[in-house]
Amino acid sequence: MNPLITVIVPIYNVEAYLRRCVDSIINQTHQNLEIILVNDGSPDGCGVICDEYAAQDERVRVIHKENGGVGTARNAGLEAASGDWIGFVDPDDWIALDMYAKLLAAAVSDDTSIAACGYTRNYLDDKKVEVRLNNEVCTISNEKAIGFAISGNAFSQSAGNKLFRRDVVGLFDEDLHNYEDALFVINALMKCKGSIAYTSECLYHICVRKDGASSDFSKKRLTALDAWDKIVAVASGKNKNLAKGYAALCATSMAMRAINRDKKEYLPIVVKWGRGYFWDLLFRGAGVPVKLRMLGVFALILPKLSYVFWRRMYRR
Secondary structure, three states, X not given: OOOOEEEEEEXXXXXXXXXXXXXXXXXXXXXXXEEEEEEEOOOOOHHHHHHHHHHHOOXXXXXXXXXXXXXXXXXXXXXXXXXXXXXXXXXXXXXOOOHHHHHHHHHHHHOOOEEEEEEEEEEOOOOEEEEOOOOOEEEEEHHHHHHHHHHOOXXXXXOOOEEEEHHHOOOOOXXXXXXXHHHHHHHHHHHOOOEEEEEXXXXXXXXXXXXXXXXXXXXXXXXXXXXXXXXXXXXXXXHHHXXXXXXHHHHHHHHHHHHHOOOHHHHXXXXXXXXXXXXXXXHOOOOOOHHHHHHHHHHHHOHHHHHHHHHHHHOO
């Protein structure tokens, strides 16, 4: 059994990191790959690099498109994909050479539609932090996995550390520029039956850089509010209350970042939205750690004063 895995890489302005990323994919021990590099109108030399790889390896396909954001780039790759399984790698990240072989083996062994793994956060000062749920290979119930994806714990809301069977994959919401991965992953999990496979090995490597797409605070970041409204809408049972609680915490975090980045014009928008989930966080946020719940409640009432404590806690 040698199923085809399509790996989609959305690319924009990452010339310094792209070769490391693509090399880690083309050298996978599972060689039956379709590698789709989507050049999302990158202004640097990424397009040329993509074409070089396509000329060297017949498994590599390149899509050049106008800039539209990561969601549009991934969707362009999905529309062109022909694999039985789908994976995603961000262009400044890289993966262990046996990641897809191990994820595929775990998924097939447990007859699941999604397999996930631990990951490592790699900082520019060479600091590395491994993030994993446990120290074993296991299966996780679908409902529990959705809860993990909502809370953003070591399971991760990212699509990068996961392998998806094609029949559970939808499209990314192109209107979102924040938490689009979380909504995509949760929607995929909703289509799964039974459980998913998980290995604690840290096979996906995240490059944490200050100039990355997640480091700024702009109007596009406010689409996180829309994302959480949509996550709450699709969640069910206990996970719906959990989603409402973490929606409020998202507003808390964004409020603190707005103050930190001197983007105070966004503060009233974020706080007003977050207060819509205030009572859910206070009384129905089962599964949200008590400390986070109390900090979130305090921040939604007195955001500027809360920022003093928030800054001390995270040393920002």
